[in-house]
Amino acid sequence: MSERSTESTGEPSCGCKVGRVAGEYDLTGLDEELVTYWTDQSEDRYSTRDLAAHVNQRILESALVEAGLQYRDGEVENTYRLLTDDDVSSGTRVQTRKELERDGVPVEDIESDFVSHQTVYNHLTACLEASLESPSDEERIERSRDKLGALRNRTSAVTADTIEQLDRNDVLEIGEFDVLVDVTVTCKDCRQQYTVRDLLEQGGCDCESVADD
Ligand SMILES: [Zn+2]
Numbered sequence: 001m002s003e004r005s006t007e008s009t010g011e012p013s014c015g016c017k018v019g020r021v022a023g024e025y026d027l028t029g030l031d032e033e034l035v036t037y038w039t040d041q042s043e044d045r046y047s048t049r050d051l052a053a054h055v056n057q058r059i060l061e062s063a064l065v066e067a068g069l070q071y072r073d074g075e076v077e078n079t080y081r082l083l084t085d086d087d088v089s090s091g092t093r094v095q096t097r098k099e100l101e102r103d104g105v106p107v108e109d110i111e112s113d114f115v116s117h118q119t120v121y122n123h124l125t126a127c128l129e130a131s132l133e134s135p136s137d138e139e140r141i142e143r144s145r146d147k148l149g150a151l152r153n154r155t156s157a158v159t160a161d162t163i164e165q166l167d168r169n170d171v172l173e174i175g176e177f178d179v180l181v182d183v184t185v186t187c188k189d190c191r192q193q194y195t196v197r198d199l200l201e202q203g204g205c206d207c208e209s210v211a212d213d
């Protein structure tokens with residue numbers, strides 16, 4: 001236990017590890033940052049791994065400040081990389097840790113306070129009740145197509161099984177057979193019929209697209 005935790009003025013926003021370290025290291029505005037970066041619509045959107053690194057770098061930064069160290073631009077990121085990146089040799093890592101300890105930075109405490117991407121994800125979804133933007137129209141259509149396709153396959157399989165079983169028990173007689181499942185949707189406005197596949201494909205009934213103009 002670092003003594004910082006007993007002296008901390010920051011209030012944890014929740015009971016999970018992210019909330020605890022945010023309070024302990026006084027990481028103001030962290031929750032807002034996490035939600036904003038995570039739900040960013042652009043290509044700059046952070047993954048939960050990126051977010052975990054961000055939280056951990058803020059922890060490290062806070063600890064460097066606490067130890068009264070001056071650090072230059074990019075130095076926190078670089079030190080974090082030296083401590084955590086798999087590509088860094090163990091010799092370099094040991095050296096980095098030694099230097100930090102010599103400067104009065106409690107490396108071990110800090111490392112045990114580092115959070116994982118899973119912890120960040122849980123904090124975002126459970127504590128902050130954040131969620132990623134709802135799926136795009138294309139994604140919705142695609143998911144629906146998959147769902148209905150699976151349902152059709154299942155209907156086909158169950159139908160074939162049932163008929164085979166009746167045939168085996170001599171309740172029903174049939175030769176070789178195929179089952180074709182075709183779901184039809186009829187627009188009540190114009191009586192036009194579509195297979196569900198075509199309807200998804202064209203994104204609506206013809207009569208509706210005319211009415212929209
Ligand atoms: Zn939390």
Ligand SMILES: [Zn+2]
Pocket residue numbers: 187188189190191192205206207208
């Ligand atoms: Zn119609």
